[in-house]
Structures are given as C-alpha cells and as structure tokens.
Amino acid sequence: MKKKVFALLLCGLPLLMSAQDAFDVLQMSQTDLRGTARFQSMAGAFGALGGDLSTLSQNPAGIGVYRNSDLGITLGLDFNNTKAGITTTKETKFNVNNVGYVGAIRLDSESVPNLNFGFTYNRIKSFNRRYMGGVGNLESSMSNYVASEFVNNNPSGPFTDQDLYWTDDFNPYFDGYAPWAAVTMFDMPTRNGGYVGIINAYGDKMIGLYEDGITSGFANYEVEERGHADEYNIAFGGNIANQLYFGLDFGILDLDYRSFQSYEESLTNPYIMADDNDLFLSELTDVNTSADWGLYNYLHSEGTGINFKLGLIWKPTQALRIGAAFHTPTYYDMRDTYYVSTSLIGYQDGNRLYTAEKGSNGELGTFDGYDYTSNYTIKTPWRFMGSLAGVVGKSGIISLDYEYVANQTMRIGNDRGNEYYDVTDHVKTYFKPSHIIRVGGEYRLNPNWSLRAGYSYKTTQVEDGVDKYEYNIATVGTNPTYQYDNTVQHITCGLGYHHKSFYADMAYVHQIRNSVYNAFSPYEDELGYVPNVSADVKDNNNRLSLTLGMRF
DSSP, X not given: OOOOOOHHHHHTSOOOOXXXXXXHHHHHTOOOSOSOHHHHHTTTOOTTTOOSGGGGGSOGGXXXXXXXXXXXXXXXXXXXXXXXXXXXEEEEEEEEEEEEEEEEEEOSOSSSOEEEEEEEEEEEEEOOEEEEEEEOSOSSOHHHHIIIIIIITOTTOOOOXXXXXXXXXXXXXXXXXXXXXXXXXXXXXXXXXXXXXSSEEETTEEEOSOOTTTOEEEEEEEEEEEEEEEEEEEEEEEEETTTEEEEEEEEEEEEEEEEEEXXXXXXXXXXXBSSTTOOBGXXXXXXXXXXXXEEEEEEEEEEEXXXXXXXXXXXXXXXXXXXXXXXXXXXXXXXXXXXXEEEEEEEETTEEEEEEEESXXXXXXXXXXXXXXXXXXXXXXXXXXXXXXXXXTTTEEEEEEEEEEEGGGOEEEETTOOBOHHHHHHHHHHBOOEEEEEEEEEEESSSSEEEEEEEEEEOOOBOHHHHTTOSOOOXXXXXXXXXXXXXXXXEEEEEEEEETTEEEEEEEEEEEEEEEEESSOOEEETTEEEOOOEEEEEEEEEEEEEEEEEEO
C-alpha cells in the first residue's frame, strides 16, 4: 500500500506541541506522607509544632523552634499491596525518606534568642505501584473510541485514511491535536506482507473493531509505575521573643517517573480485514471472526524544579500554638521520552489470518520502534496550610492541620514557558481543590519514651462530572488512558526514644488509597452514549520507618 506524507500535520494544524495533558500534570504534582518517623507517626500534623527535620518541607517556621542543632536520617520499608478487580499485586521497596541537618545559632538577645539554618533531603513522593486486571462483557472498544474521537471528531476537523499514512520519520508527539493514537492503529504491516488495521476506513469515516450488538469480548490491562520526587531544602528561620517563629525555605526538586501501560482486547465477531482489499469479515454471515489486539505505551518523564515556602508559628500562651504556611507551585522543566507499539492478530473460523505489528520491529510488545522526546514546563498547585497545636499538661501534645491544594491552578507550557491554553481549560474543567485534614498526638511516658498516633484524610481531586463519566476526557499522544485518586487516608502510630543527645523513632503507616483507572474516556457517537473500560484500584500499603539522630 502506497505511503503518503501526512502534509496536513505540517501545514494545517496549530503548533501547540503539547506532550502532556491535564491528568499527566496531576500525576506529576502528587505528594506522599513521608519524612522523619516522628513526623509520619503523627500523620504529618506538625504545622504548628516544628522542631523536626520534616517541617522544612511543610511549615518552614518549624526551623525557628530549634534551640539545638539536629542531625538525622530516616530509612523506610514499603510493603505495597494493590488490588484491581480480583487481582492483587504485592511488592516491597526500600527508601531513604529523609536526611537533614539544622544548625542552631544562639544569640545573646531576649528579642531574638536564636537564628537557625538547615539543609534537608526529603522524598516527597514514591510512584512505585503495579496493578493489572480484566474487564469482561465489553460494551465498547478502545479502537472505536480512537476512531471516533481522534479521527472522525478530531478538534482540528475529521481525518481520513489518506491522512493517517506516514513515512518512516514517524513522530507521534509532534502536535497535541494530531491523531497519533489512530496512526499507531492504522495501516499496520503484517508479517506475511500487506497491511491491516485496528481501525479502518469504512465509507466516509473510520471505524474500530467493535460492532454494536454483534461483537463481544473482554479486555486486560496492566500498569506499572516507578520513580520518585525528591526535594532538597535550604531553609532559614528564627525566633522572636519566644512567641513568634518564622521560616523561609527554598526547594530544589528532582522528579523521575516511568510507566509501562499495556491494554489488550480479545474480541469475537469484530470488524477485521481478510486481506488488502478492505473486506470486513463480520459482514459475511457464514464466517466467524475473532481478533486479539494490544496497545503498549512506555513513558519516562524526568525534570528539575524549584519552589519557595514561607511559614509562621505563633505561641500566644505556653499551651497553644498556631501555625500558617504558604507554598508556591513547583516550576518544573521536564523532558519526556516515549515508546509505543501495537499488535493485531486476526482469525477466521479459528485459523490465524495474520499477525500485524507497528512500532515493535518484529517482536510483539517490545519498544524498539516509534519513540520521541519532548521538552516542556509544568506548574504544580499552590498550597496553603493552617495549624493548631495544644500542650496537654506536662506530657501530652495534640495537633491539627488543614491543607488546601489548589489543583485547578496547575499549568503546562512549552520549553519556553508559554502556556498551553487548551490544557489550562481542561485543568479548570476536570479538577477542583482537594482538602487534607491531619490530626496527631504524642504522649510522653517518661523522660525517655513517647507514644504517638495520627490520622490524615485527603479528598478527591476531580470534579463530580469526571467521576460520574459526564465528560469526554481529552488526552494526547498515543495513550488514551487516564487515572486519578479519589481519596487517600493514612492511619499512623509510632514510638520514640530519647537519651541525652541521641534519639531513635519508629513509625508505622497504613495507607488506604482509592483510585480509578480508565482505559479511555466515555464518549458519544451517532448511536448515543458509549461507556468506557474502567476499574477501581485500591492500595492497602504499609510502611515501617526508622529515624536515627543526634541533637547537640
């Protein structure tokens, strides 16, 4: 089949160059409950307390509380347990969650007793997660979604089969409006010669494999995520009259995220091609057809960013402390590398017709073919925190934090910082602020030993219309999949030991994370609403952390 250059891409489409869309930015903006063991064991409710190495990433005024220098390291062991459908995956990971130093400079002054400085490393997010599952009794197919939304109803106008031919300089991420998911599924070379497609031309439009009322089947998916977001803090703070504590923090962030996503369907009586003459076997009543096809995407996102934090803690009485903190967005310079491949096996009356592949250099599911690298910028949400803490008698502490995360303020732009306004519209449509409540307590058993416990709850990040499938979710590139968290809870406890200048703390953290995986968005075609393929994903993760430190 003769190849034609996709000239419309070069001269007719807006050059938005967007490599990521709204849900990708959301993924890169997440944080975890991590830090020192004392901080974790009280669920991070330290906004009005301070005096802990983790507070440099939360309320930097906590550095002003220090009267002595502090040096510590925190090690953690994560036991991840993720369930999607009836399938559960388990894995264990080791992390260094915090390393830090705070230097206290005592001044001979009643008005300013001390000025402090600090340097810390904090792992603020671990992306490590793997889950897989299956969906039976399909009511639609990703192939139909791609044909409908990426080709027939494309924002830049409908595309035809002539537009989807491409030469060897395949570039699936050149433009946010280009139907590259469709390009990967069209005109696929078979091992025996000729070309077939997961999507194909039919009259004046493109269609997928699924024929309503005739086709049936099931889908399998697998998502494996790896990586981290680390923050390096440089902080300065002090104490005014032992009543007002202040802190400033400059953060340098390193982000590394990798994901492999596999989506496969097995269909009975689909639209498939018998040969290069565009004969659809499902139209022949005396022929039984079936097909197995898959889409495989790999993404590596890496970047560096900066942010700024400002915090205050006020102690109006010996028993009460009030804290407030403000976090600017993290401004990231990002670089993405993508790989993509597709496969299709067609059957007639139980006999294999062909094996077709695109982007895999002859081996199904590998990533040796189509790849691309792009550079862009993202801006994570603004964050605001308010805190209260009380001292109960001589042995108890109770603390309450509230955090407001302005998810609707996230932005993405090109590598020169120019904003992609179409993605901004998606962010404002899909997302709403999330709210985090943290409560923690500590009870000192004696001068050496302390018990701690805490709880935190984070609300959903998405608008109700997203969770109720009222929106057609926009994605770019070759992967129509999107995912998000609904709620995240942490139940924590811990034990602390202190003797002279040495201290050791242990923490146990149980995380309950409820997420939603969507293989593609629900949409509407000429027959009406078409449901998507989705699944609830639940994490029940456990973490043990140990902090060893010295104050001097």
